[in-house]
Amino acid sequence: MSEAVTRPVPSASRSAGLLASLEPLLREWLPRQRWFAGKGRPVTGFSLVSVTEVLPVDSRQGLLHLLVRAHQPLVPTQSAPSHPGDCYQLLLGVRETLPPQLAPALIGRPAEGPLAGRAVYEALYDPRPADVLLEALRGGARIGELRFERDTRQEIRGDLAPRLVTAEQSNSSLVYGDTFILKLLRRIVPGVNPDLELPLALSREGCPRVPAPAGWMLADLAGESYVLGVLQPFLRGATDGWEFALRALAGGEDFSAEARALGRATAEVHMALARALPVVTLGHGQMRLLTDGMTERLEAAVQAVPALRPYAPGLRSAFDALADLAGEGHTWTAQRIHGDLHLGQCLRSPSGSWSMIDFEGEPSKSLAERRLPQPVARDVAGMLRSFDYAAHSLPPVPGSTGPQDTGPSAVPGWADACRAAFCSGYAEVGGGDPRMDPVLLRAYETDKAVYEVVYEARHRPDWLPVPMSAVARLARPEPS
Template sequence: MSEAATRTVTTPPGLLASLEPLLREWLPRQRWFAGKGRPVTGFTLVQATELLPATAKLGLYHLLVRAHQPLLPGHGGAESPGDCYQLLIGVREALPPRLAPALIGHVDAGPLAGRTVYEALHDTRPAELLLEALRTQARIGGLRFERDPHQEIRGGLVPRLVTAEQSNSSVVYGDTFILKLLRRIVPGINPDLELPLALAREGCTRVPPPTAWLVADPDDPPGPTAEPYVLAVLQPFVQGAADGWELALRELAKGEDFVAEARALGRATAEVHTALARALPTVTLGHTQLHAMVEGMRERLEAAVQAVPALRPYADGLRSAYSALDELAAEGRTWTAQRVHGDLHLGQCLRSPDGDWSLIDFEGEPARPLSERRMPQPVVRDVAGMLRSFDYAARSVDPPQPEWAERCRAAYCSGYGEASGRDPRTDPVLLRAYETDKAVYEVVYEARHRPEWLAVPLAAVHRLTASDLT
């Protein structure tokens, strides 16, 4: 593929129809599929791009498809318009044994009849093609492979798929780069590209700077106002880095303290927040804005109390956390809001072998609308997420170690205050409201998906309402 290669592509008619029976079975089994528990009733093709012709030994298609599913009771009409997913479909006559886990199925009809299709990210050649397209800034059909001209991308880096469960898919290239492919796609600039680019412009070294990225320009809906889709981001790979969650569990298992790491992580978080406040606009939240925010918290609480009966004894105490914030705003108190990480926890942090902490995965909570994820928020939202993460780590061991969590929480806030000039604990009403909102979310999540973990957020709910129960 030559420098800045551009080529048009044609996709065989009937491609999606031939794949649909297989995708209906395969897609719901994927970790990153958001519509668990509801059957897929059909697909709409948003965009199809032939990256390698299926007439060759190896074919490769890039697809954006909408998966149609029946709505849950009480959510309006019979069927949802469908989430859009990014798929990389490999095509072979037969799969070698090493690709058996990637099998999607055998096609019976249509342009790929008689061929085998599979998840192409498991295969070396398709993964190499993606990196080469980014290196050469290729344009293939409606796909734009873009890059930072100041960063070098060497060819010949060996790819490997990251097999750990995650809400997207990642490929590591020779311990030099990591490519994150977003699976659930929405139009508009994705924070996972937007915020690291802004931080790179500010010279913030706490976040790996984007090296290259993949964007699509589909006509869905058709017209000149259609927004592009951010599909993937390539960033430097932090070789030898330890995931914050795994590191915390390791230290807990050994009976080691995590206070110094928590303090350093607090400083890193504050540095990122400070750089984001310089790079992007901030706003002042007065009573009107805070009241709307509190109403959202209250609505989530009421829905949670209905869904999880174990919350009912704590409902009044939880409501008081939100009322206290509303009252403070009514008295004229204001807060600054800015762009934040949006889904910060120990698993979103990496410690390099030299001890430096980095923050990753700025996508925010994928289940929330993109417009909401890009809204300015008080920095305490991120702080509350990390404080809850320390609690989860301490209660994931037997016996639980709540004192360990308390020491980490205090150290994290101290480190944050050292770097930012403001300790989050000096705003206890706002911090309690955000911690409460996060704990309520966790209660609903655990009740639905991991009932054996429900005691963890319920312990936080008890702590957050303790003064109201006495």
């Protein structure tokens, strides 16, 4: 590693030539990646934020770390009047010839520039670059503008065989010997990332429900710090909650005991976060901003999905009821939460214990928004909606992309039993049953269902009936 650590950052002219030679390849390759956020909009160009030769590109096997901004047309909005383009983290391997086993990782061969004629490929498929990253984390290395840090209380062995997790969505992960998992963030923003911040805070509190970070990867650029990746213990044999729930559904098994245990785990995480980080009180002014945002999202959703229009008055009443309570002087406690909680963000170990992962929050929201204290009801509502999705999402028949039965009674009573058990489990640990604040919970669940309608209409039309069935339920007047 000594050569890689001391290698200087390429000069500006060399970097410009490098980007120019890679741009035609990236225009084709980047939009096809599952973690690329700008699908459906053409890429008009790239700009280089950072480039580091982790392994020299003029050697037999080079490794480039790039932060590249992809420029795309975007209609300005009030929340994002001038969007400079998303910044992506790329790890590119460079070889003269590519071994057959790495053929699927090939990005292309630049026609000109410093890499002309050489094979450029997605380096995460290659064990050698993966080993380099682990060794840098073990040694707390600095490589150009990259900084690797670790928790010295955890042992990181250097003989762990790496493998790429191929089922990733918004990021990429490497598993090392079923001992650690390195999550590499793909869309990069400056600042404190909750995907590192919150697990570290929970680790200090001794919360066992979240794997404690063993190491992390940063970049220091122009006076700002960027979180690039987090290394955490790998929960061997664990099953994500979504898959576990669908197995239960397919086997006709009751899931309420698991839902109750998941409610207890959620409450434990919330209580640990409340001890570790500031808790605030939301009064009339803050709640007015919150409900106004919910109403604005509903109005935009109605324009995007006309099928929502008949339900809009009933849905709006959920937000109005919350605003009325705030106007009467009611207040709510807000704290740091998971921010994007659903069954897929939870892992069940073979022993039956539940853990939580992926504290990044909703990728569509800004980092500042994701780090705001919020009522725990938002996390609870996300999980309640996840139970509803599972109930309508039996494993699809071969060749189908959507649920078998998207009617509101796909699995009668299953979601209701899970929802009730989750809230009961939460109350056993957290001291308060989320159902005891029905106005707040209904508002958050309505906001989530509206978001789901827009997402499904744009990306998975076959699934649209699932959130629409929730919309029909939530739009009905609540009993007094």
